[in-house]
Amino acid sequence: MKFYALLIAIFTIESVFTEKVPSAPPTLQQTSFEDKRCKCVCPKLVSNVTKNDQSVYIKDILDPEDCKCKHVVTNATDELCVQCECKYEERNTTTIKVVVIFIICVVSLLFVYMLFLLCLDPLIARRPTQYQQQTNEEDDHLSQMTSRPELTRQRSIINRVTDEQKKWKGTVQEQRKTIYDRHALLN
Amino acid sequence: MDVDSFGESDLLLLENHMDGGARSSGSGANGTADSRTDRRPDHGQRSVSSTDDELLDIRTDRLGSDHYETLGYMNADYDEDEEGKFQTSSTNIMDTLEDLPPGIGQYDDFHTIDWLRDIARDRMRHRHIMKKKQEGFLEKLKSAHDAWSGWVCVLLVGVAAGACAGVIDIGATWMSDLKEGVCRDAFWLPKEQCCWSSNNSFFNNSGCSQWYSWARLFGAGKDDNSGGSYIISYIVYILWALLFAFLAAMFVRMFAPYACGSGIPEIKTILSGFIIRGYLGKWTLLTKSIGMMLGVSAGLSLGKEGPFVHVACCCGNIFSYLFPKYGSNEAKKREILSAASAAGVSVAFGAPIGGVLFSLEEVSYYFPLKTLWRSFFCALAAAFVLRSINPFGNDHLVMFYVEYNEPWYLQELIPFIFLGALGGVFGSFFIKMNIRWCKFRKSSILGKYPIVEVLGVAFITALLSYPNEYTRKNSSELIRQLFSRCGPEDNTELCDYRRNYSSSNAASPTFYSSSTEAGDGVFKALWMLSIALIFKGIITIFTFGIKIPAGLFIPSMAVGAIVGRIVGIGVEQLVVRYHNNPFFHNMCVSDNFCTITPGLYAMVGAAAVLGGVTRMTVSLVVIMFELTGGLQYIVPLMAAVLTSKWVGDSLGREGIYDAHIHLNGYPYLDSKEEFTHTTIAADVMRPRPKSSEGDSG
Numbered sequence: 001m002k003f004y005a006l007l008i009a010i011f012t013i014e015s016v017f018t019e020k021v022p023s024a025p026p027t028l029q030q031t032s033f034e035d036k037r038c039k040c041v042c043p044k045l046v047s048n049v050t051k052n053d054q055s056v057y058i059k060d061i062l063d064p065e066d067c068k069c070k071h072v073v074t075n076a077t078d079e080l081c082v083q084c085e086c087k088y089e090e091r092n093t094t095t096i097k098v099v100v101i102f103i104i105c106v107v108s109l110l111f112v113y114m115l116f117l118l119c120l121d122p123l124i125a126r127r128p129t130q131y132q133q134q135t136n137e138e139d140d141h142l143s144q145m146t147s148r149p150e151l152t153r154q155r156s157i158i159n160r161v162t163d164e165q166k167k168w169k170g171t172v173q174e175q176r177k178t179i180y181d182r183h184a185l186l187n
Numbered sequence: 188m189d190v191d192s193f194g195e196s197d198l199l200l201l202e203n204h205m206d207g208g209a210r211s212s213g214s215g216a217n218g219t220a221d222s223r224t225d226r227r228p229d230h231g232q233r234s235v236s237s238t239d240d241e242l243l244d245i246r247t248d249r250l251g252s253d254h255y256e257t258l259g260y261m262n263a264d265y266d267e268d269e270e271g272k273f274q275t276s277s278t279n280i281m282d283t284l285e286d287l288p289p290g291i292g293q294y295d296d297f298h299t300i301d302w303l304r305d306i307a308r309d310r311m312r313h314r315h316i317m318k319k320k321q322e323g324f325l326e327k328l329k330s331a332h333d334a335w336s337g338w339v340c341v342l343l344v345g346v347a348a349g350a351c352a353g354v355i356d357i358g359a360t361w362m363s364d365l366k367e368g369v370c371r372d373a374f375w376l377p378k379e380q381c382c383w384s385s386n387n388s389f390f391n392n393s394g395c396s397q398w399y400s401w402a403r404l405f406g407a408g409k410d411d412n413s414g415g416s417y418i419i420s421y422i423v424y425i426l427w428a429l430l431f432a433f434l435a436a437m438f439v440r441m442f443a444p445y446a447c448g449s450g451i452p453e454i455k456t457i458l459s460g461f462i463i464r465g466y467l468g469k470w471t472l473l474t475k476s477i478g479m480m481l482g483v484s485a486g487l488s489l490g491k492e493g494p495f496v497h498v499a500c501c502c503g504n505i506f507s508y509l510f511p512k513y514g515s516n517e518a519k520k521r522e523i524l525s526a527a528s529a530a531g532v533s534v535a536f537g538a539p540i541g542g543v544l545f546s547l548e549e550v551s552y553y554f555p556l557k558t559l560w561r562s563f564f565c566a567l568a569a570a571f572v573l574r575s576i577n578p579f580g581n582d583h584l585v586m587f588y589v590e591y592n593e594p595w596y597l598q599e600l601i602p603f604i605f606l607g608a609l610g611g612v613f614g615s616f617f618i619k620m621n622i623r624w625c626k627f628r629k630s631s632i633l634g635k636y637p638i639v640e641v642l643g644v645a646f647i648t649a650l651l652s653y654p655n656e657y658t659r660k661n662s663s664e665l666i667r668q669l670f671s672r673c674g675p676e677d678n679t680e681l682c683d684y685r686r687n688y689s690s691s692n693a694a695s696p697t698f699y700s701s702s703t704e705a706g707d708g709v710f711k712a713l714w715m716l717s718i719a720l721i722f723k724g725i726i727t728i729f730t731f732g733i734k735i736p737a738g739l740f741i742p743s744m745a746v747g748a749i750v751g752r753i754v755g756i757g758v759e760q761l762v763v764r765y766h767n768n769p770f771f772h773n774m775c776v777s778d779n780f781c782t783i784t785p786g787l788y789a790m791v792g793a794a795a796v797l798g799g800v801t802r803m804t805v806s807l808v809v810i811m812f813e814l815t816g817g818l819q820y821i822v823p824l825m826a827a828v829l830t831s832k833w834v835g836d837s838l839g840r841e842g843i844y845d846a847h848i849h850l851n852g853y854p855y856l857d858s859k860e861e862f863t864h865t866t867i868a869a870d871v872m873r874p875r876p877k878s879s880e881g882d883s884g
Contacts, residue, residue, distance in 0.1 A: 033373050033381075037383065037384045041674065041676045056676045058383075089580075091380065091383065091577070092577065092580075095357070095576060096361070096380060097376075099353070100375035101375065102354070103354065103357075103362075103477075106473075107434070107477060110442065110477065114437060114438065114441045114442070168470070171464075171465055172441075172443065172444065175444040176440065178444070179447070179734070180634075180734075183634055184851070185453070185851060186444075186445070186447055186851070187847070187850055187851055
């Protein structure tokens with residue numbers, strides 16, 4: 001569910017992105033990532049007289065009505081334009097941008113979490129003081145049950161999260177054993 | 188298993204309950220024997236509930252308590268707590284709403300579900316709601332919610348599957364292009380989108396001014412053809428491939444080991460009533476989605492189309508928990524999962540109807556009409572969402588959409604059938620080899636180093652695929668190029684024909700797609716394609732089964748498309764050379780102007796090999812014609828796919844998914860298998876029952 005919540009959140013940010021783009025300084029490159037284009041495909045050779053190396057002509061035309069051979073092809077002649085096929089196309093670069101940035105975020109988050117699980121987690125788990133502390137917490141938890149409900153709620157949330165994580169780790173461990181050690185599934 | 192058998196057993200179950208003989212009511216009759224001791228527990232289930240007649244027999248003849256004793260042997264190896272669980276669950280069968288702990292299903296991991304009990308439970312629940320409906324407005328509202336919850340759930344699943352597919356498609360395209368270079372001013376754009384508005388055709392690989400190959404970015408030279416820049420590009424390509432493969436393998440290992448593989452064999456098993464806890468969970472969904480992108484981007488010979496089914500099923504499982512009707516009832520949940528698998532194929536190929544048929548033909552086990560309609564709706568919703576995301580910017584749902592409408596001739600059926608036979612041969616060869624390799628991996632030391640294996644395969648793939656331009660690119664792009672016909676804008680080697688520009692046909696619109704004598708470029712391309720074919724055919728055997736998300740549709744389609752294109756060009760040249768032959772007479776308009784489309788052969792070849800590997804027929808043809816958007820290629824595709832299935836079946840009976848199910852020993856009862864025994868139980872009984880003599884049935 002978090003996945004979708006994130007997705008929705010990012011799609012709402014999308015509007016912010018789109019507003020930012022026009023305010024950016026107009027550079028030469030910016031025009032080349034337009035979302036609309038007119039693409040004309042013409043044969044390379046028209047007749048024996050005129051020779052044409054180029055066969056695809058693309059121009060940023062915002063109005064679909066203007067997507068005609070005459071406006072797009074550089075050395076347009078009537079003879080050439082008869083054989084050309086022009087198509088008006090649209091795309092959405094903002095979607096691509098948002099999705100790619102989202103993917104980069106997810107991959108790097110997973111990577112960091114993986115590093116955490118691989119390196120830091122064993123270190124934390126190995127410290128003997130951890131167990132001591134936990135029993136203390138448990139005592140506190142019991143004693144403060146009546147006095148400070150807010151604190152206990154916070155603590156119980158943390159406990160629940162750690163419990164969930166522990167449970168999840170156990171499941172993954174079990175799955176790993178099934179697949180990588182016993183080769184019982186998914187061979 | 189059809190609806191009638193449930194009706195019978197419902198009665199059976201209730202009668203049993205009234206007797207008070209709660210023991211083994213559901214468990215014995217449906218063979219939910221302990222699968223930890225026996226991995227194939229539900230043969231008993233089939234033997235009892237496979238046909239209506241058998242059930243009827245049991246009901247009428249042996250309605251006494253001795254019936255349960257005859258079936259009781261199945262529970263012989265039950266341990267105590269197991270038995271207790273069953274007792275509680277079956278005594279609670281009347282008050283269905285309380286019998287489950289919230290959120291968790293009632294079955295243990297690796298157990299087989301009890302279809303009849305779950306359906307009976309659902310029926311009781313339904314009856315309960317219907318009874319309460321009269322009590323007030325609120326209850327009426329509740330019953331309305333219950334009635335439409337199936338459709339809502341399926342809609343949500345479709346939307347989620349479409350969204351996931353969109354994200355994965357965009358991400359995979361971008362990451363694959365990252366191996367070659369980057370769009371410097373807008374790093375999030377893949378190569379095609381980067382050069383979208385530049386005056387250049389995409390198929391000539393030079394790219395455009397905004398696209399920076401890594402060598403160009405490092406300043407190794409302005410032109411991409413010098414030796415130094417080639418080596419830099421080569422090394423960077425391999426490094427990216429290794430990085431992606433490593434990340435995919437590590438994510439799978441760290442977060443969700445169940446995310447590896449294609450997932451279709453397991454989905455089939457789950458839909459047939461097996462429980463694999465966590466196989467359709469959140470982490471599996473996330474890891475599989477990311478792993479698919481990384482795996483495809485690593486350039487490995489695998490596809491993301493098969494795992495889409497798994498991803499969609501994960502969505503189905505997650506969303507079914509919003510509706511207790513489905514979330515807490517495993518048998519009902521499988522209806523949602525059937526619909527979800529249809530949505531998976533629908534987004535993978537942009538083929539909603541093909542998806543529904545795939546679900547019906549290949550994965551689903553229990554598929555009533557209600558599920559058919561929901562699957563259709565789910566597939567449509569998914570396709571619609573994906574279409575509105577428009578991940579490839581071409582207004583289609585797949586990269587290799589085919590747009591041409593060329594004719595085909597009756598004589599061409601011969602090469603099409605030949606392609607079908609080739610597809611069948613390759614399919615069964617592939618299955619045999621892959622299963623052998625998987626067995627080897629399972630039993631040898633290789634299985635202990637999954638990460639190393641992934642890295643090794645990725646390294647070899649990258650090393651060998653970079654020099655050949657047809658293997659260097661993404662498989663989907665290769666398929667697109669092979670499927671397409673030559674147009675005026677193509678100046679690739681595949682389209683290097685000796686066209687007579689001064690001829691009278693030069694002005695006709697089909698001039699560039701017609702067949703003429705092939706130029707040198709075509710012959711060079713044929714050589715490269717042959718090498719690519721051998722490479723892809725072999726490396727896929729080793730790739731399918733490594734521990735990252737890996738589908739089989741795209742690699743087998745790529746192999747088939749290469750074979751098809753080669754055969755197509757061969758036929759084309761044959762016809763062009765002997766165009767005066769009466770046999771080829773109707774295929775040519777004039778000298779050197781024939782209409783043979785090698786792209787069509789590529790399409791037929793892809794369908795044939797895919798059919799040979801997976802042994803799908805109807806759904807495959809429908810998927811392929813939905814890809815083309817035209818009905819006229821149905822006959823060639825049908826001929827090829829059926830030939831492929833016949834040839835394949837004669838060489839080895841089972842498809843790749845069934846073979847993997849057998850390899851893993853999943854408790855899956857194949858509905859295609861026939862009951863081979865001619866004896867009935869009375870024949871082997873000693874002493875023979877007297878009554879059986881006069882019993883004519």
